[in-house]
Amino acid sequence: MTTKFETIEVSPLSPALGGTISGVDIAAGVSDEQFAEIRQAFIDYSVIFFRDQQITPDQHIEFARRWGEINVNRFFQAVESHPIIAEVRKEADQKANIGAEWHTDHSYDEVPAMGSILYAREVPTVGGDTLFASMYAAYDALSDGLKQMLSTMNAEHSSRHVFGEVAYGDRDLDDLGSRLGNTDAATQDSIHPVIIRHPLSGRPALYVNGDFTVKFENWTQEESQPLLDYLYAHARQNEFTCRFHWQQGSMAIWDNRATHHCALNDYHGERRLMHRITIDGVGLQAAAA
Numbered sequence: 001m002t003t004k005f006e007t008i009e010v011s012p013l014s015p016a017l018g019g020t021i022s023g024v025d026i027a028a029g030v031s032d033e034q035f036a037e038i039r040q041a042f043i044d045y046s047v048i049f050f051r052d053q054q055i056t057p058d059q060h061i062e063f064a065r066r067w068g069e070i071n072v073n074r075f076f077q078a079v080e081s082h083p084i085i086a087e088v089r090k091e092a093d094q095k096a097n098i099g100a101e102w103h104t105d106h107s108y109d110e111v112p113a114m115g116s117i118l119y120a121r122e123v124p125t126v127g128g129d130t131l132f133a134s135m136y137a138a139y140d141a142l143s144d145g146l147k148q149m150l151s152t153m154n155a156e157h158s159s160r161h162v163f164g165e166v167a168y169g170d171r172d173l174d175d176l177g178s179r180l181g182n183t184d185a186a187t188q189d190s191i192h193p194v195i196i197r198h199p200l201s202g203r204p205a206l207y208v209n210g211d212f213t214v215k216f217e218n219w220t221q222e223e224s225q226p227l228l229d230y231l232y233a234h235a236r237q238n239e240f241t242c243r244f245h246w247q248q249g250s251m252a253i254w255d256n257r258a259t260h261h262c263a264l265n266d267y268h269g270e271r272r273l274m275h276r277i278t279i280d281g282v283g284l285q286a287a288a289a
């Protein structure tokens with residue numbers, strides 16, 4: 001059911017998460033009152049979407065700064081004219097896309113990013129949708145026994161195996177090497193609670209992801225992997241997800257602490273060009289703390 005605020009309306013994309021916001025023209029300017037409502041929708045829906053926004057890179061940056069400090073991505077190729085914007089691009093003749101595996105952005109940082117603002121500049125005629133999954137729904141559906149066990153556990157996250165030299169052999173084969181780089185900067189290791197208390201909503205959320213989580217703290221890799229794999233499969237159940245179909249001018253803002261996302265790679269032979277700005281977050285606390 002559509003939620004009416006004073007200056008915006010939000011239509012849910014699925015019962016679990018996602019809301020499309022109408023009544024906003026970012027290029028024309030967003031008042032403080034309207035921004036407060038957008039922010040509330042972001043907390044309520046975990047990922048919010050806008051349609052038909054015609055914004056310049058400067059307007060994208062200005063809007064992003066309303067949310068917090070910009071966290072410049074170390075590894076994605078930057079937009080040449082605006083180096084604080086990361087480019088998420090796949091050319092018609094390229095095979096691999098960025099973000100094809102389910103993940104949440106920047107969990108390898110000690111203070112992980114709050115969210116990301118993705119803006120569609122060029123989209124394929126069909127395909128190229130993004131899937132999102134709710135980590136609140138994933139947590140809520142765990143058994144009491146597993147919730148209890150996970151509530152005292154931490155997990156180790158890293159950027160090394162994804163963006164470091166070790167990842168590069170594969171990258172060059174699948175042509176991502178031209179769009180990702182700076183392997184020497186892939187030195188981030190962090191430890192986060194497996195079940196966090198979301199810093200804005202106060203709700204417990206599952207916080208491990210297939211790209212960046214390496215293992216549970218004080219567990220071996222071999223011990224960790226079966227439980228991690230179970231949690232990833234659990235978190236991707238259809239009922240916990242929504243699917244967003246992009247058009248030129250669409251924008252998504254997702255909460256990295258409450259969601260995972262996955263960019264579908266089903267549009268070979270066509271170009272897709274997105275601009276992404278990621279916003280700083282805060283240190284994460286265990287839900288049980």
Ligand code: SIN
Pocket residue numbers: 088098099100116118129130261262263264274276
């Ligand atoms: C990403 O993982 O940030 C990319 C998402 C997308 O291109 O849809």
